[in-house]
Amino acid sequence: MKFFVDTADVAAIAELNELGMVDGVTTNPSLILKSGRNILEVTKEICGIVSGPVSAEVVAQDADDMIAEGRKLAEIAPNITVKVPLTWAGLKACKVLSDEGFMVNVTLCFSPNQALIAAKAGATFISPFIGRLDDINIDGLDLIADIRHIYDNYGFETQILAASIRTVNHITECAKIGADVITAPPAVIKALASHPLTEKGLDQFNKDWAATGQKIL
Numbered sequence: 001m002k003f004f005v006d007t008a009d010v011a012a013i014a015e016l017n018e019l020g021m022v023d024g025v026t027t028n029p030s031l032i033l034k035s036g037r038n039i040l041e042v043t044k045e046i047c048g049i050v051s052g053p054v055s056a057e058v059v060a061q062d063a064d065d066m067i068a069e070g071r072k073l074a075e076i077a078p079n080i081t082v083k084v085p086l087t088w089a090g091l092k093a094c095k096v097l098s099d100e101g102f103m104v105n106v107t108l109c110f111s112p113n114q115a116l117i118a119a120k121a122g123a124t125f126i127s128p129f130i131g132r133l134d135d136i137n138i139d140g141l142d143l144i145a146d147i148r149h150i151y152d153n154y155g156f157e158t159q160i161l162a163a164s165i166r167t168v169n170h171i172t173e174c175a176k177i178g179a180d181v182i183t184a185p186p187a188v189i190k191a192l193a194s195h196p197l198t199e200k201g202l203d204q205f206n207k208d209w210a211a212t213g214q215k216i217l
């Protein structure tokens, strides 16, 4: 399973990248706002750090303008993935941009049928939002499992990019289901390393080591 980082925070991306944890990056207009940076500048900087796909999202409402924005975003670097919303206009833009050879991430997916139609439109990635379904008391992980099932039934090559990940449990379950990619905030990725028994065990080792009076260096 690939790990994408869901942020436009360059320092956080660089820190995780040093550990080989970053297979790609996803951004969206809300994350650009949070970064306080210009979209073209920050996206270029991210592409200078990460060699895998970096999603940059269009903001136009109609297909022609989405296509124009997508082409402009794709000029930033060869690893740009153009992110379009799962609307009819977004699907039209997806088809045109993917036919032109660009990677396309279709975002804001909340149903298996939306994922099916995005695959038909040539999406490289489909982004089902787990946390936002959980927010309205619908199990977001069921959506990941349904899409996996449907894509496998027909051999669709669109990659399932599980998004709106809020907990480490979401990542565990996505790995069990077989999502191709997860995108998560840096804090959630770092939390994968945490376990209370690890901390408890280390405390005990540290105390016992101090009691030995020994040194390694």
Ligand code: G3P
Binding pocket: 006, 026, 028, 129, 131, 132, 163, 164, 165, 166, 183
């Ligand atoms: O990748 C989509 C993600 O940024 C949405 O996450 O937590 O705002 O639902 P969230």
